[in-house]
Amino acid sequence: MDKVLMKGNEAIAEAAIRANCRHFFGYPITPQTEISAYMAKRMPKIGGTFLQAESEIAAINMVYGAAGAGVRAMTSSSSPGISLKMEGLSYIAGADLPCVVVNIVRAGPGLGGIQPAQSDYFQAVKGGGHGDYRVIVVAPASIQEAVDSTINAFDLADKYRMPVMIIGDGMLGQMMEPITFPETAGKALAEKEWATTGTKMTRKPNIINSLYIQPEELEKIIMARQKKYEDIEKSEVKYEAEGLDDAEIVIVAYGTTARIVKAAMALAQKSGIKTGLIRPITLWPFPKDIIYKTAKKAKAIISVEMSTGQMVEDVRLAANGACPVYFYGRTGGAVPQPKAIFEEIRRYA
Amino acid sequence: MQVLFQRPKALTDAPFHYCPGCTHGIIHRLIAEVIDELGVQGDTIGVAPVGCAVFAYNYFNCDMQEAAHGRAPAVATGIKRAHPENIVFTYQGDGDLAAIGTAETVHAAARSENITVIFVNNAIYGMTGGQMAPTSLVGQVTQTSPYGRKVEMQGYPVKVAEMLSTLEGSAFIKRCSVDSIKNINDTRASIKKAFQCQIDKKGFSLIEVLSTCPTNWGLSPVEALEWLRGNMMPHYPLGTYKDITGGDKK
Numbered sequence: 001m002d003k004v005l006m007k008g009n010e011a012i013a014e015a016a017i018r019a020n021c022r023h024f025f026g027y028p029i030t031p032q033t034e035i036s037a038y039m040a041k042r043m044p045k046i047g048g049t050f051l052q053a054e055s056e057i058a059a060i061n062m063v064y065g066a067a068g069a070g071v072r073a074m075t076s077s078s079s080p081g082i083s084l085k086m087e088g089l090s091y092i093a094g095a096d097l098p099c100v101v102v103n104i105v106r107a108g109p110g111l112g113g114i115q116p117a118q119s120d121y122f123q124a125v126k127g128g129g130h131g132d133y134r135v136i137v138v139a140p141a142s143i144q145e146a147v148d149s150t151i152n153a154f155d156l157a158d159k160y161r162m163p164v165m166i167i168g169d170g171m172l173g174q175m176m177e178p179i180t181f182p183e184t185a186g187k188a189l190a191e192k193e194w195a196t197t198g199t200k201m202t203r204k205p206n207i208i209n210s211l212y213i214q215p216e217e218l219e220k221i222i223m224a225r226q227k228k229y230e231d232i233e234k235s236e237v238k239y240e241a242e243g244l245d246d247a248e249i250v251i252v253a254y255g256t257t258a259r260i261v262k263a264a265m266a267l268a269q270k271s272g273i274k275t276g277l278i279r280p281i282t283l284w285p286f287p288k289d290i291i292y293k294t295a296k297k298a299k300a301i302i303s304v305e306m307s308t309g310q311m312v313e314d315v316r317l318a319a320n321g322a323c324p325v326y327f328y329g330r331t332g333g334a335v336p337q338p339k340a341i342f343e344e345i346r347r348y349a
Numbered sequence: 350m351q352v353l354f355q356r357p358k359a360l361t362d363a364p365f366h367y368c369p370g371c372t373h374g375i376i377h378r379l380i381a382e383v384i385d386e387l388g389v390q391g392d393t394i395g396v397a398p399v400g401c402a403v404f405a406y407n408y409f410n411c412d413m414q415e416a417a418h419g420r421a422p423a424v425a426t427g428i429k430r431a432h433p434e435n436i437v438f439t440y441q442g443d444g445d446l447a448a449i450g451t452a453e454t455v456h457a458a459a460r461s462e463n464i465t466v467i468f469v470n471n472a473i474y475g476m477t478g479g480q481m482a483p484t485s486l487v488g489q490v491t492q493t494s495p496y497g498r499k500v501e502m503q504g505y506p507v508k509v510a511e512m513l514s515t516l517e518g519s520a521f522i523k524r525c526s527v528d529s530i531k532n533i534n535d536t537r538a539s540i541k542k543a544f545q546c547q548i549d550k551k552g553f554s555l556i557e558v559l560s561t562c563p564t565n566w567g568l569s570p571v572e573a574l575e576w577l578r579g580n581m582m583p584h585y586p587l588g589t590y591k592d593i594t595g596g597d598k599k
Contacts, residue, residue, distance in 0.1 A: 023431060049430045053423070054456035061420040061453070065427025068414045069394070073427065091417050196412035196428065198435045201391035207406045209415040 003180050008143045009034035009173040012076070012102055012166065013042070015150035018184045021072040021100070022048035025062040027055060027081060030114045031170035032104035035076040056081040060088030060101070067097040068208035070195025072154050076102035079120050080111060082128075089163055090129025094210030096225070098157035100150070101135075102166045104173040107333040115333025116169035118255060121310035124167055125284040132222050134229045136164040136236065137283040139254045143177040145281070151184060156236065158190055160228060167283065169306070171256040171335075238281035239290060247276030249345050250294050252315050253304040254280045257336060261304055264341035271342075273349045283311070288318035295322035300348040304341055305329040324348075357381035359390045361410045370563040370570025372527045373401060376469060377408055379533070380438070383541045384411065387548070393436040394428050396421040400442035401475040419450025422457035425464045436547060438465040444474045447483040447507045454513070461518035461552035465543045468509060471560040472581060479565030483507045486584055491565075506584065510557045514590035520552035522591040526559040526582065528574045546594050559585055 006014070013035045016024070024043060026036035036052065043050035049066075053059035059075045066073035077085060082103045092099055103124065107117040124137045136156055140146040146168060153164040196206050212218035240258075242265075244250065249268070253261045258279040265275045278294060280287050295301060300323055303312035312327040319325050328344040330336045356362065359381035367373045384390050390411055397405035399418035406413035416424040421439035429437045446454050446468050457464065473491055474480040481494040484506050488497040498506075510524040521543055525536040536558055543554035559581050561573035568576055 023427070025427065051426070051430065054452050057420070058423040058426075058453050058456065061417065061423035062427035062430070064416070064420075065396070065414060065424035065429075066431045067427070068424075069428045069431035071431040073431075087417055088420070095415070196394045196414055197432060198392040198394060198412055199390070205410060206412050207415070208413070209406055211403060211415055 003178040005176050005178050006143065007034060007174065007176050008146055008168065009104065010038045011143050011147050011179055012150050013038035015147040015181065016074050016100065016154070017042055017046065017048070018181055019072065019151040019154040020184070020187070020189060021074050021154060022046070023066045023071050023073040024049065025051050025053050025059040025066070025073070025075050027053050027059050027077065029078045029081045031106060031173050032076050032078045032102065034173070035102060056084035057087065060085040060092070063099045064088055064092050064095070064097060067092065067099045068095065068196055070192040070197055072189070074100045074102070076104070078104050078106045079108050079117070082120065082123065086123070086129040089135065090131050090133060091210055092163050093129070093133035093135065094131060095208050096161040097163070097208065098161050099163050100153045100157055100166065101163055103168070105167060105169045107331065113333040114170060116171045116256060116335055117306050117331065117333055118169065118257060119307040119310065119331060120167070121283065121305070121307060124165055125286070125314070133225070134162070134284060136160070136162065136232065136285070137167055138164065139167045139281060139283050140172065141255050141258050141279060143172065143175070144179045146172060147179050147181060151182060160232060167255070169256055233285040236282060237285045237287050239287035240279040240281060241277065241290060243274070243276040244278070244294050246274050248274050248299045249349055250276040250278060250298045250301045251304055251345070252278045252280070252291065252301060252311070254283060254311065257304055257306055260336055260338055261341055263338035264345060267338060267342040268345045271346065273345055275345055286314050286318065288314070291315060291318035292320055292322060295319035298323050301325045302344055302348065303327050304336060306335065307331050357385045359384035359393070359410050361408055363407045365408065366404060367401065368564040370561065370573060371401070372560040373469065375527045375533060376467065376536070376558055376560065377405070379537045379540055380440070380467060381409065382537060383544055386541060387544055389436045389544070389548070392434070393438065394432070396425045396428070396437070396439040398439070398441040398445040400445050402440050402442060402469065403476065405440050419445050419448070420453055421445065421450065422453040422462065422464070422466065426457060426460075426462050429462060429464050433463070436544060438467060438544070440467045441469070442475070443468070443470045443472065443482045443484040447509050455516070458513045458516045458553045458555070459518045461520065463547055463550055463552055465547050466555040467540065468555055468557045469560045470509070470557055470585065471562040472506070473562050473565045475562050475565055484509070486580055508585065510555070510590045513555060518553055519555070519591050520593045521546045521554040523589045524557040524559065524585060524587050526577065526587055528559070528561070528577050532587070542594070549594070551594050559587070
């Protein structure tokens with residue numbers, strides 16, 4: 001297929017449409033608003049629904065209703081709005097509903113700022129809402145990867161009946177890159193026999209619910225979900241690895257930060273320092289096996305993030321003491337520079 | 350043998366968990382009778398609230414979704430937008446609808462979302478044990494207004510039917526009561542009209558039902574009905590507040 005030049009946010013929206021998402025519920029917030037604007041333009045022309053909700057809380061609950069009714073549904077927001085969606089996300093996870101949520105992360109806490117950040121890592125991968133639940137979290141580093149991840153996110157959500165979050169930042173959302181949309185036309189969607197579509201008097205009522213008053217009953221349901229999460233940890237981990245065979249210093253970085261890290265690695269190569277990169281594409285499930293395997297050979301691992309150090313905790317857990325794990329980051333919307341990352345590499349080489 | 354009285358088909362045989370004298374059971378039955386009469390059981394999708402009616406999904410014999418506290422109109426919006434030909438109703442109490450879910454309620458009405466809301470107003474939070482509701486009356490003693498609701502401290506009760514009737518998007522808004530046979534019959538007719546309003550794609554309909562909570566009001570069921578008539582009705586007058594369907598006016 002032909003290449004097209006598209007802005008990240010618009011490419012994500014178009015990818016969702018090509019994945020047969022026809023129900024989008026949003027609320028304006030910088031720097032993701034182009035997703036809503038694109039949906040507002042396209043959905044009416046293809047018989048879909050774009051609805052600007054009265055709040056992010058309402059938007060995620062509309063997603064709950066639509067997902068429970070069996071259609072592919074999506075919402076998007078940025079950090080403060082995602083905080084508001086956490087209640088709904090917990091209910092969606094608790095009712096085993098598939099949906100896709102996009103977080104184009106901005107700096108926090110509070111209103112923070114609108115510049116790129118990765119400081120929602122904890123919220124995304126550790127739950128965010130209440131209760132024992134997980135969300136598959138995918139962190140693309142390019143617009144092509146954002147397109148592919150968004151299309152795949154709907155399949156993953158349906159397969160596992162759970163929310164999938166696409167996490168990016170303003171850099172990814174706002175920049176333009178040439179992309180190709182994969183062929184999705186004519187792809188059949190799985191039948192959702194559990195959905196509330198009206199019984200038509202041909203079956204027993206379907207109930208979408210997360211309330212179980214008896215502890216043993218609720219525990220059983222949570223443990224069944226836990227088993228599903230274990231399967232996902234075995235089969236859905238995605239990462240990119242580079243130069244791990246002979247690297248002294250290995251950097252773990254995700255999303256747009258990983259692209260800056262690659263520039264720092266080129267500087268290190270010129271100085272004769274062998275570096276490697278592990279770029280988690282799925283933040284949950286986290287690529288812990290490759291990190292442990294690498295930690296056994298490397299001199300040190302550095303986690304580079306646009307935060308004060310969130311993913312580094314998972315990197316340390318994965319390395320399990322096999323080598324020292326250091327952290328370098330910028331936060332508040334400031335972006336790490338290749339030279340500063342290179343200085344960190346040199347410090348531990 | 351002639352059957353004179355039976356369970357509506359749109360109710361399951363699960364026994365209600367409601368307290369003695371509580372009017373939720375009557376209102377459930379009225380909705381189920383309307384679903385039966387309209388023959389829409391197979392097309393109906395209900396949304397249960399958080400509050401005393403939280404288990405409504407076990408009682409209605411149709412597809413159901415349980416919403417988070419206050420979010421039923423948003424959940425119903427998602428369902429209706431996915432399946433515009435289905436009949437979608439929410440069942441909500443006063444805390445759910447008029448406190449934590451005010452925004453969802455007002456905007457569903459403003460959008461003229463083609464859904465039906467059954468709003469049970471008993472002027473108290475029942476499930477959590479009798480706290481002050483947005484619809485508790487001035488002077489009403491509750492667990493969280495132990496000296497009576499004072500306007501200087503807690504302001505005034507919210508008149509939902511009046512408020513929503515000011516919105517251009519609302520199609521049929523009526524306040525009813527289940528304190529007497531006459532009013533129960535009127536409530537049934539009003540719920541039926543609200544469902545018909547949705548079937549005819551006229552837009553947002555809401556039936557507010559004045560209801561009793563003998564347990565948390567600390568009254569016997571009969572005293573509770575008297576309290577409803579003596580105290581709630583003067584503040585919450587019954588009647589039609591909005592009707593674009595071409596029916597009876599207030």
